[in-house]
Amino acid sequence: MDKNKRRAYMINTIAIITLYLAFFILIQTKTMNKYFIGIAILTCIMIIMAMSLNIVAGFLGEMALGHAGFMAIGAYSSASFSIALFNSGIILPDLVVLILAMIVGGTMAGIFGILIGTPTLRLRGDYLGIVTIGFSEIIRIFFINFQPTGGAAGLKGITRLVNFNNVYWITIVIAILIFTFGRSKQGRAIISIREDEIASESAGVPTTRYKVLAFSLAAFFAGLGGALYAHYIAFLEPSKFNFMFSIEMFVIVVLGGLGSLTGSIISAIVLTILPEMLRGFAQYRLLVYSLVLIIMMIFRPQGIFGRTEFSLTGAIDILILRKNTKKSVGGGKS
Amino acid sequence: MSVLSVKNITIQFGGLTAVDKFNLNLESHELVGLIGPNGAGKTTIFNMLTGVYVPTSGDIILNGESIIKKSTHDIVKLGAARTFQNIRLFKDLTAIENVKIAYHNFIDYNLIQGMFRTKKFWTEEKKAQDECLKLLEIFNMGGYANTLAKNLPYGQQRRLEIARALASEPKVLMLDEPAAGMNPNETAELMETIHFIREKFDITILLIEHDMKLVMGICERIVVVDYGKTIAEGTPDEIKNNPEVIRAYLGD
Numbered sequence: 024m025d026k027n028k029r030r031a032y033m034i035n036t037i038a039i040i041t042l043y044l045a046f047f048i049l050i051q052t053k054t055m056n057k058y059f060i061g062i063a064i065l066t067c068i069m070i071i072m073a074m075s076l077n078i079v080a081g082f083l084g085e086m087a088l089g090h091a092g093f094m095a096i097g098a099y100s101s102a103s104f105s106i107a108l109f110n111s112g113i114i115l116p117d118l119v120v121l122i123l124a125m126i127v128g129g130t131m132a133g134i135f136g137i138l139i140g141t142p143t144l145r146l147r148g149d150y151l152g153i154v155t156i157g158f159s160e161i162i163r164i165f166f167i168n169f170q171p172t173g174g175a176a177g178l179k180g181i182t183r184l185v186n187f188n189n190v191y192w193i194t195i196v197i198a199i200l201i202f203t204f205g206r207s208k209q210g211r212a213i214i215s216i217r218e219d220e221i222a223s224e225s226a227g228v229p230t231t232r233y234k235v236l237a238f239s240l241a242a243f244f245a246g247l248g249g250a251l252y253a254h255y256i257a258f259l260e261p262s263k264f265n266f267m268f269s270i271e272m273f274v275i276v277v278l279g280g281l282g283s284l285t286g287s288i289i290s291a292i293v294l295t296i297l298p299e300m301l302r303g304f305a306q307y308r309l310l311v312y313s314l315v316l317i318i319m320m321i322f323r324p325q326g327i328f329g330r331t332e333f334s335l336t337g338a339i340d341i342l343i344l345r346k347n348t349k350k351s352v353g354g355g356k357s
Numbered sequence: 358m359s360v361l362s363v364k365n366i367t368i369q370f371g372g373l374t375a376v377d378k379f380n381l382n383l384e385s386h387e388l389v390g391l392i393g394p395n396g397a398g399k400t401t402i403f404n405m406l407t408g409v410y411v412p413t414s415g416d417i418i419l420n421g422e423s424i425i426k427k428s429t430h431d432i433v434k435l436g437a438a439r440t441f442q443n444i445r446l447f448k449d450l451t452a453i454e455n456v457k458i459a460y461h462n463f464i465d466y467n468l469i470q471g472m473f474r475t476k477k478f479w480t481e482e483k484k485a486q487d488e489c490l491k492l493l494e495i496f497n498m499g500g501y502a503n504t505l506a507k508n509l510p511y512g513q514q515r516r517l518e519i520a521r522a523l524a525s526e527p528k529v530l531m532l533d534e535p536a537a538g539m540n541p542n543e544t545a546e547l548m549e550t551i552h553f554i555r556e557k558f559d560i561t562i563l564l565i566e567h568d569m570k571l572v573m574g575i576c577e578r579i580v581v582v583d584y585g586k587t588i589a590e591g592t593p594d595e596i597k598n599n600p601e602v603i604r605a606y607l608g609d
Contacts (some may be wrong), residue, residue: 024562045576059454101589137391148430166501181476200472200473203472203473203474204470205469207466207471207472207478208457208461208464208466208471208481208485209468209471210463210471210484211454211457211458211461212458214447215447215450215458218446218447218448218449219445219446219447219448219451221409221441222445222446222447223447224428224429224430224432224457225407225429225438225439225441225445226433226438226458226459226461226521226522226525227430227434227438227459227461227462228458228461228522229428229430234533236468240468243401286487322504330449
């Protein structure tokens, strides 16, 4: 690790802790009421969803429009697990239960990612998009008709285990893991498939295996997001995980910039808070929302950050030190 | 010892026989040129040698192993690397990342180690960085390591593609029209590079080229194909005076 890297790590760690302390103080002093805390938690979950979708849409460069399906699998399987655990009478600390439930949800979603990815990743572009929509609809309709998890009436009786404290740190950990994945040999191989699949194969990269890896890893993280969602909302209904929800996630990723994880984070924050802010004039809500999207697509079609990452150290260098350092790729987490 | 031997490969697309009973034997350390008029089937032969197409019949043996029906990445592992007629770089990645992707199979850490950045990750990444930089320096591209591939000058892009192919440590290097679009100076430089890498890496080179000066200048042996058939084989001097070849290129 060289000096610059150590500096980047330090600055980012300080930023993460400062942000947490800011929220902590706001919550403790009751400046932030329950409603705002709720939005903050949902934002964290949407950040996880957007970042995980970015593995497929941004790194691999494939259109996956069925992310809500994997979230549903994660949510339902983790909720069923935690309900069964509480019913069995085993007493464990809340955080342990939550982490176990997340592992169950993530693994289940990951397995389904492999099962669905293996046959469908032979397709490309729009065709893959349509097939993934189909699969996520199958998952949704399965849950509507599956009585053990409540069917169309929804799954009740989930213990609420998620609060802002734990969801914040879980989001940070997941964000860091997705970052490091993108900068590992596996992440590099997946990005090379996006750039040129034939060249990638000729460079010795087993492309099919890496496509399935990207797809199932994205499903795994989506499952984690679903598990958090289930243990926050404490009530699951299949209609939440519909096609529009997948599209919403896809819009976040596109708006943030395909392949830019920091872009996904920022656009997840904006696009989760914006609709809530616009609740005041409800009838114009969708109008403003779509206007923002249209303006964005006209002036910055590549998304907020395009394919580059926002670097906190780079921003500090430019803003404070006025160094003419080039915006460096990597390291930045906000 | 023969590194690559091609036995009677034939490929048909529908009713069209693109390559008909093609034979080739590459000895270790040889530099062989594959020439022929446009549409003769040269690139199709390359595509069969690298597993992109599966021949209708015949057999290809690389290092004593049949590579028919093997996937491209497995063939690369067995020691055959190629470049493309129209440059296929990873345009939005830097030069060194381009090389690292081909070095992929020599980087040894798994998904979990990579995501949690264990010690193994750092040592392996360091090794990859050093090795790939060394390779770029051989091509005088050390200074371009962090330049995006799409921003490199044309000649450099061609060189980067060869560097990337060499990163997978091949025994046979297949170059598909490496001098396409180059000016005479760049071509002369390329000829030197090809000579140099053959000595440096001790590899066998098979190249397709239209630039006769380059082919006649560096190849020890030339194979001429036309309409998917071998029409002549021999040293550059023999090929120059072969009436069949002259007929194929200039007509009767």
